[in-house]
Amino acid sequence: MDGQPEIVTKLSLWLQQAGDIAMGWLLSPAAWSQFALLVGAFIAARMITRRLQPALAPYLTPPEGKAGLTVTARLYLRRGLPLLLPLLAYAFTAMGEEVTRSLFGSGAVIAFGKRIFLFLAARIFVNEVLTDPFLRLLGRYVLIPIAAIYALGILTEITTRLEETIISLGNIRFSVMALIRGLIAGSLLFWLGSWSNRQSADYIKKQEELRPATRELAVKAAEVMIFGAAFLLLMSIMGIDLTAVAVLGGALGVGIGLGLQQIAANFVSGIILLVEGQTTVGDYVELDGGEKGTIIKMTARACVLETFDGRWIVVPNEHFITTRVVNYSDQGSANRYEAAFSVSYDTDINTIPDIIEEAVGRLPFVLKSPDGPDCELRGFGESSVDFAVEYWVNGIDDGKNRFGSPVLFAIWNALKEHDIEMPFPQRVVHLKQDPAPPAKPRRSKAEA
Structure with missing residues (x-):
């Protein structure tokens, strides 16, 4: 041998x-x-x-x-x-x-x-x-x-x-058994943390008595605590001194201060959004930059908006704090819209409000509260009298729920039913011709 x-x-x-x-x-x-x-x-x-x-x-x-x-x-x-x-x-x-x-x-x-x-x-x-x-x-x-x-x-x-069997990496020394133990324990701990996070998130989201923003904040807090505890427990199992973690945390803080300002700002902004609850999942919002849609997800870094055509827009949380945001869903689900139309100058305009308000009020999605349809005279145009009807609906006119088109159809049908003309611009063109110049007298041959 x-x-x-x-x-x-x-x-x-x-x-x-x-x-x-x-x-x-x-x-x-x-x-x-x-x-x-x-x-x-x-x-x-x-x-x-x-x-x-x-x-x-x-x-x-x-x-x-x-x-x-x-x-x-x-x-x-x-x-x-x-x-x-x-x-x-x-x-x-x-x-x-x-x-x-x-x-x-x-x-x-x-x-x-x-x-x-x-x-x-x-x-x-x-x-x-x-x-x-x-x-x-x-x-x-x-x-x-x-x-x-x-x-x-x-x-x-x-x-x-x-x-x-000892492995040395600079000043750090650990055995192969400690490495294997750490890999196995880390795999189990983080799988258990992921499973616990899913279970806690499902349980919190089922608590309907909590506001959506409060539920999202509780989910994020539970996630941070679960994975933080798993990380500290893994460090203890592997025998790593937690003072090294403190040094790592200080280095991370310096890195955030120098190069990760935007990430830190978005993270803090996300926490503020969840605490205040002025925008939350399910709200229809419009930002100064023109982005608008329904918030379908709020993460630690950004909010995900879904537009009416199915596109997803990822908006950093900082934009919701530092810019103007219009939240159509913040005060409730009822929203007011208007539809403009015109009639001829030959029309008895005093009858228009009653006709249009009755026609629009018959639509099933038009609300009677907080106010029913309101038809208003807006002005006198060059070739028509301009009106607009205001109406309340339960929802957002975002493409999925098109309220404007049925209202315009109702206005058209009501005006046609009462033989009211909806004019189009007309112009009268007068053609002027210059008078013919006077004929010059013809000279005789003798004069020539």
Whole structure:
């Protein structure tokens, strides 16, 4: 074995030790009794599982159409029924281990069997119980290999070797085991944080008694607290001194002061918007820059507006603080619009307001409160008398709800019904010609 790599030498020693252990088990009566106990424990667990699974399944199946935390817990328990077999076998083996050790003074086979049952439970848990793709990936490449190494009885030796392997990055020194532990713990913590954030956001958004702005603020606050706690816990697990985090926070503050002013301004502006609640999700707004639409999302950096034609406009939060914003939805859902029209000078204009107000008032979307349709005389044009009718509707005339076109149709039909002319510009053109110049007298030949 001279000249062989160290890992090959150690693998050969492990295989030799495994062979010696297996040969000792085959020749030992105590080992045979432990094998018999393992087989008996497995058979007993299988028989009990066959009876328990059909009996427990109806109790763990929630009624259709139900939702809630209890329903979710029952579904997870029902999905975990396949774990009954290896866990029962592990429990029965653990009870028999004490008897075997008291009789024979040895329990190596029993301990190996217990680890095998745990390995089987880990495989079933990953393949049949877990449904989240990330958790299943983590279980397949982390949990199952660790369970296999543990079943072989070499987990302690491997972890010790990884603890002794040190990585140096400048003044920072950490072991490979600490790095692996940090990666696994970080993955689990931030997945748990993401799941908790989704659950808390769904719960907060269902609280209809809270204002929309208050709900959004609560969602953002919960998100910051959850991921902040996950980050600090990860630092503690990896053994990193939190004073280094304070130094990092100071450096980050300097960076914000020097080069990230706009990001910081937008973040603070977003918090102000959520606290004040003057603009929130669902409001129809118009900015000084001409952007207008319905706010469909508010993030820490910007608000997303959806226009009537389906386009999304991302507006930085700072614009809502430093510029003039018209919020059509702030005082309620009723809004006033007007439609202009003209009639001929031959019309009895005193009858126009009653005719138009009645025609527009019959439209189903026109409100009677806070005020009904109001037709007003606006002026005397060059070729027509100009009117406008004002009306209130419940909503925004943003393209999805076109109120102006039906109102104009109603005005047209009402005027035609009463034979009232809607004139168009006319011009009278007079053509003038210059008079013919006087004829010159003709001279005689003698004069010529």
